[in-house]
Amino acid sequence: MTMRVGVVGGGQLARMMIAPAVELGLEIRVLAEQEGMSASLAATQVGDYLDLETVRAFARDVDVLTFDHEHVPQPVLRALVEEGVAVHPGPDALQFAQDKLVMRARLAELGMPQPDWAAVASADELQAFLDDHGGRAVVKTPRGGYDGKGVRVVSAATEAEDWFTALAEDARGGALLAEELVDFTRELAQQVARRPSGQIVAYPVVETVQRDGVCAEVVAPAPRATGRLAAEAERIGLTIAEGLGVTGMLAVELFETADERVLVNELAMRPHNSGHWTQDGAVTGQFEQHLRAVLDLPLGDARPREAWSVMINVLGGPADGSLEDRFAAVMADHPRAKIHTYGKAPRPGRKVGHVTVVGDDLDDVAYEARAAAAHFAD
Template sequence: MALRVGVIGGGQLARMMIAPAVELGLDLRVLAENEGMSAQLAATAVGDYRDLDTVREFVKDVDVVTFDHEHVPQEILRALVAEGVEVHPGPDALQFAQDKLVMRSRLAELGVPQPDWAPARDAAELQAFLDAHDGRGVVKTPRGGYDGKGVRVVRAADEAQDWLDALADGEALLVEELVGFVRELAQQVARRPSGDMVAYPVVETVQREGVCAEVIAPAPAAADRLVRVAEGIGRKIAEGLGVTGMLAVELFETDDERILVNELAMRPHNSGHWSQDGAVTGQFEQHLRAVADLPLGDPGPRSPWSVMVNILGGPQEGTIGERFAGAMIEHPSAKIHTYGKDPRPGRKVGHVNVSGDDLDDVVYVARAAAAHFD
């Protein structure tokens, strides 16, 4: 019988695990939150991942559980583990992707470079941090934020007063120094339960309005030291937190030549979409190999350069499907991936991958192919 891998969450990441699961001979099963989600082709159940009975019913027929997102509550994850279910990444690791304050504290214990930070329980604590950091800071809600949500740059504590007022007893916001960075990077590693690990090339990510718009692999003009430091940070975090599966470490390259950890994701990640077509082993196959404790694949690039451009929003008129032919005719080297989502302003509805020898040409083709879906 094929190994049965259960994915909690029916979004685009689960959708993109379907093809590599088939190729690896794995039986992929998905618990989707709603009917008609991106991964509906593999959705064997629909229900609330926050309900223990629903999750218990789903995992009865799987050998290992993994995730499309980090939002499954800790009490449910720990209940599964206590009942003997293989969960990767496990709750002890996933907690650090679920709560940014917990993450910052643990990374400090590991000696990983990161921005100055502090918990802010009230306006006085927040203002004290701002006063000590040139009157500016980045305030984050510790849980639930993504794609720029739950993040504010503030210059006075009252600019986050609504978030402070919403805190329950014992809760705090996270405040960080406003880092002067020259670019954002991402380092991905994959780790098996046995401890074996591989690292992908460090990549440059381009953000627009808090959303990842483009990824260049490998990061241009990356000195050997930067490559070594980024990979070392990724490996140290994966091992130190006990991550199993894919880990993405978002990084800042600062104007004073530091490499600092921004955030973590313990799953396939937008910064690794390029690897679907540009690496020997794409991140979705690699994640399945890792959580199933299969030998890891070669993460090396197939071409000198790969560029991923997100399709954001989708066409204002007509459907996404109507745009495929034009993009394919004009840009036959482009690999187009869509998520089965309806167009909506700012929504990630797909991405385009292009690889080649000349970076300027690769960037041009990727952007031009993605523009067909505007």
């Protein structure tokens, strides 16, 4: 029987599951937030993922429910699981991606290396954390942040005053997350896939370059990653996937510090921007791997196809037209560049596509990927 995967959310991550689903011969259905989204080709329903009835109706005819994002509320997820729906990743795992305070506490239990952190329920508590950490810290809203949203570097508790005010008005209450401002030398990311029945595979650790809080570039594998560093990143990824019971793809964003430590920054329990290189650069792309994992099918080979892959995000896009208007120029100059666009209108800072180049020589590959992506810039 054809296996049916239901994806909640119609963004580019759902869109990029379409290609491997079609090739494998899986049926993919998408519950989109609105018409005309990135994954509209597979959208079978438009509706509100906050609403149990809507998600329940969508889940009725699929073999597994998975996600384009981590925003489906716990009560919705738990109700579905109780009713027998296969939900992957499940609510027990997803809570750690939905609430950064819960995540920090659990990672501490697992002994994972992470920045100093504290739950701060008031300006006074944040000030105390600042006083203990050289007067600067990162403050994060535990829920709802992404791509740099809900994250602030502060040097005085007053700079988070609005967030404390919002917290006081939020029925869920709680605290903000304060973190040590890590003096990192670069950022890394570790991708891991895990099946409900336990099989787990790790991709090579990659280097990510963020700009304005948004992933801009990924180099895979991470250059100058010593065996020790790569092994440590893999150990962290595998430990978290198992410790948190993640199913599907897990991305662990990491800081590498000047004193050669690796600290966990953020988690994502889905295909992630730092893994887009795998579509063209690995034997099994992360979107295929995610589909296999959530269906509890044996996982694919996670090894790179060639020595180096460089992925460059297209952010914003040309204000004077569409990405397609630049295809002729990009393709003419860069015949080996793999172009991916998301069917989204250009808007400053918005992720509208990415370009990956794969090859033997890192300098060539990086130069070509950047040059190709630059054609799409405004």
